[in-house]
Amino acid sequence: MVSVIGIFASMVPILLKYNPALNMALLYGIFQFIQKGSQHLYQYLGAHFVSFHNWTFGIYFLNVNFLICIILAWYFYKADVAPLKTKFQFDWRGWIILILFFAIILFVCAEGQTRNWFSDPKITLAFAVLFIVAGIYLLHVRFTVEPLINPDVYKFKNVIAGAFLMFYIGLINGTGSVVTGYMTNILGFDPVLGAVTHLSLLIGLCISIPLSTYLLYKRIYMATIWVIGFACYGIYHIILFFRFYPEIDASDFYLPLIFKGLGMGFLFPVSLLYISEGIPLFLSTSRMMTGIIAQAVFASLLGGAVLGTFISNMNVQHKTGLSQQLSPINKQAEQQLENSKRQFLFMGLSDAEAQKKAEKSLSNQTSQTSMLLAYKDIYLVMSAVCFLPIFIILLFKLWRRPIGRVEVEPIPI
Numbered sequence: 001m002v003s004v005i006g007i008f009a010s011m012v013p014i015l016l017k018y019n020p021a022l023n024m025a026l027l028y029g030i031f032q033f034i035q036k037g038s039q040h041l042y043q044y045l046g047a048h049f050v051s052f053h054n055w056t057f058g059i060y061f062l063n064v065n066f067l068i069c070i071i072l073a074w075y076f077y078k079a080d081v082a083p084l085k086t087k088f089q090f091d092w093r094g095w096i097i098l099i100l101f102f103a104i105i106l107f108v109c110a111e112g113q114t115r116n117w118f119s120d121p122k123i124t125l126a127f128a129v130l131f132i133v134a135g136i137y138l139l140h141v142r143f144t145v146e147p148l149i150n151p152d153v154y155k156f157k158n159v160i161a162g163a164f165l166m167f168y169i170g171l172i173n174g175t176g177s178v179v180t181g182y183m184t185n186i187l188g189f190d191p192v193l194g195a196v197t198h199l200s201l202l203i204g205l206c207i208s209i210p211l212s213t214y215l216l217y218k219r220i221y222m223a224t225i226w227v228i229g230f231a232c233y234g235i236y237h238i239i240l241f242f243r244f245y246p247e248i249d250a251s252d253f254y255l256p257l258i259f260k261g262l263g264m265g266f267l268f269p270v271s272l273l274y275i276s277e278g279i280p281l282f283l284s285t286s287r288m289m290t291g292i293i294a295q296a297v298f299a300s301l302l303g304g305a306v307l308g309t310f311i312s313n314m315n316v317q318h319k320t321g322l323s324q325q326l327s328p329i330n331k332q333a334e335q336q337l338e339n340s341k342r343q344f345l346f347m348g349l350s351d352a353e354a355q356k357k358a359e360k361s362l363s364n365q366t367s368q369t370s371m372l373l374a375y376k377d378i379y380l381v382m383s384a385v386c387f388l389p390i391f392i393i394l395l396f397k398l399w400r401r402p403i404g405r406v407e408v409e410p411i412p413i
Contacts, residue, residue: 024276024406028269029213033205036264040201047195094148097137104130105297109305113312146282153279153286162275162287163294168389169267170299172233174307175382176260178375179240179253186246186368193250200254204261208232212266219402222270223393229266234386236260241379244372274399276406311374318370 108126115123141147153159183189183197212225239256272291279287393399 023217024273025213025216025269025403028272029209029216032265032269032272033209036205036209036268037202040195040198044195044199047191089146091144091146091148094137094140094144097133097140098148101130101133101137102297104133105301109301112305113309117309148285149289150283150286153283153290156279156283156287158277159275159279159287159290162271163290165271166275166291167294167299167303169271170295171303172237172382172386173260173264174300174304175237175378177304178307178311178378179257182244182375183253186371187248189250197250197253198257200257201261201264204232204258204263205265206261208262208265209269212269216270216273216403221401222274222399222403223397225266225270226399227390227393229263229270230386230389232259232263232266234383234390236263237379237383237386241376241383244375244379246368246372270403273403273406277404278406307378311378314374314377315370318373 104126108123108130111120112123118124118127137149138151141149141151180194183194184191189197208229212229215225236256236259239259240253243252243256275287275291276284
């Protein structure tokens with residue numbers, strides 16, 4: 001926790017040094033470049049050191065970076081250049097209520113898939129408690145001068161629309177876990193190779209974030225950037241839809257992941273700016289927390305749980321369909337079963353053991369095929385989900401204007 005505080009404490013004064021006028025387009029662009037880029041770089045370094053050394057060495061080595069950030073933060077603190085200094089105050093009671101709210105969501109996401117969601121009384125009870133906790137927080141707001149999330153922020157239309165957009169973007173960005181599972185569980189990639197492959201995201205980020213930041217700085221229409229970003233995500237999902245087959249090479253992932261990096265760079269800065277547009281300073285924390293909860297909690301946790309349930313259900317359907325074809329009528333399957341049985345007999349197994357091993361081998365192949373078909377299904381659906389906002393934006397002529405006024409508090413971490 002000290003390491004993370006050190007990183008963010010040192011970020012702000014460094015960025016202010018290179019952006020003294022606090023131009024918000026530049027500031028948000030720089031933040032997103034550092035955050036999104038370092039995320040995949042640290043993933044690669046962590047996988048590399050864990051693989052070639054051990055996990056404790058990897059953690060110690062990565063924390064050298066954090067130690068440097070803490071030293072820098074202390075230097076800026078001694079130099080008294082901390083930005084936007086005010087008297088410290090925090091809504092501790094509201095934070096405790098929110099932690100309880102998040103804990104219930106975490107329980108629902110972790111247990112919902114195994115308990116078959118609302119068919120289980122505990123999941124239903126958890127959702128009921130969730131609404132009760134939300135009501136308690138609204139009651140808490142009435143007796144708090146500066147609550148962590150002030151409901152007045154939702155009087156601004158861009159906050160509601162921006163929160164939905166951040167949820168939507170977090171949802172389509174969450175399908176990356178499918179690719180990671182595909183690499184490790186089916187293709188057999190080791191963690192280092194998977195991390196190296198994901199470094200191609202940096203190529204897209206290095207292109208899109210500076211370009212989108214420049215376009216926002218030049219006051220281009222928001223619709224243009226959103227259309228480009230959603231199109232890049234759509235292309236990413238479509239390309240991978242055609243690449244879910246066994247024995248694919250790591251190089252085949254480079255192009256789609258570059259498009260994903262492009263989509264991230266175009267969508268995240270403009271979304272953060274849009275949700276902050278025209279919000280008074282006293283509501284800045286509220287709109288920031290709204291965006292974080294929409295993307296990190298509802299999109300990542302709930303969206304990921306629903307995505308996992310969908311993949312699991314589709315996998316069962318495909319496996320059932322494929323298993324029904326494994327009958328004596330299917331000559332190809334029967335021939336493959338006989339070939340596998342002869343191999344096990346040649347290894348010295350008995351007839352019964354060889355039959356059992358051959359059937360298990362054929363069943364494993366069916367499981368892999370059904371999982372690949374489930375992956376293809378979800379990526380085909382998500383490609384449509386990515387292109388849908390483009391048609392809505394163009395059809396209803398939304399956001400044909402540049403970003404308006406954006407306040408500077410709080411710093412957009």
